[in-house]
């Protein structure tokens with residue numbers, strides 16, 4: 001299902017956190033949002049999963065304004081992995097994942113055998129099936145993150161919204177998660193801080209700076225050394241990935257202060 005942000009503005013306390021943001025996520029595509037801390041990425045995502053109501057503009061899902069849909073209807077269509085997490089109660093992993101089916105359940109209906117298999121399959125895909133009986137509060141940050149992605153998947157959404165999903169994940173699970181997104185047919189909007197991962201997984205990237213979209217398009221067009229310098233204040237060397245051709249950014253640490261050099265040792 002297509003998702004469209006059309007001149008979305010969010011004002012709070014007399015300040016625009018997001019200003020006239022327009023961005024399309026066509027069906028089945030992965031759109032990345034990148035930008036410095038505080039540039040409005042999470043706020044923009046919150047408009048998509050309806051935790052924040054835009055003060056201007058519109059979010060459209062399949063051509064229909066989100067604000068015109070019932071909360072139940074949009075909850076069936078949009079799944080979100082948020083920064084807030086939302087797993088404070090001591091449920092088991094299996095129970096947390098099953099909660100992803102809530103928007104589809106009427107009354108007190110128990111999960112069908114098909115839905116239970118869906119939950120198991122999502123846990124298997126996210127490598128957390130072996131944790132099914134563990135309490136969610138006993139998990140490591142990365143294990144918990146994978147459980148929450150599994151919960152989002154069992155919701156069978158049309159649109160998946162992910163706020164820094166690779167947080168806490170080791171490199172193997174980062175690559176597994178992003179590969180899974182690429183293999184899925186979901187429409188995905190994802191906030192990523194790692195520009196190289198964003199270049200590898202996203203069909204399009206939108207760059208936010210101080211609440212405004214300053215660039216958008218395919219990664220190789222957007223992620224230039226000039227943009228990275230202007231938006232992030234960082235010097236980067238842009239090279240093609242030797243195997244995939246994706247844009248990759250190489251960074252150098254600031255040069256260390258000149259150390260006092262020992263005079264050459266006198267051999268005599």
Ligand SMILES: Nc1ncnc2c1ncn2[C@@H]1O[C@H](COP(=O)(O)OP(=O)(O)OP(=O)(O)O)[C@@H](O)[C@H]1O
Nearest residue numbers: 012013017035036037038039040041042043044208
């Ligand atoms: N409820 C709120 N009330 C006031 N200001 C807010 C609120 N939520 C966010 N902000 C401010 O809005 C700006 C954008 O925040 P947001 O969380 O969207 O940024 P972000 O790009 O996701 O940042 P990060 O990369 O640090 O996660 C920040 O300056 C933040 O302090």
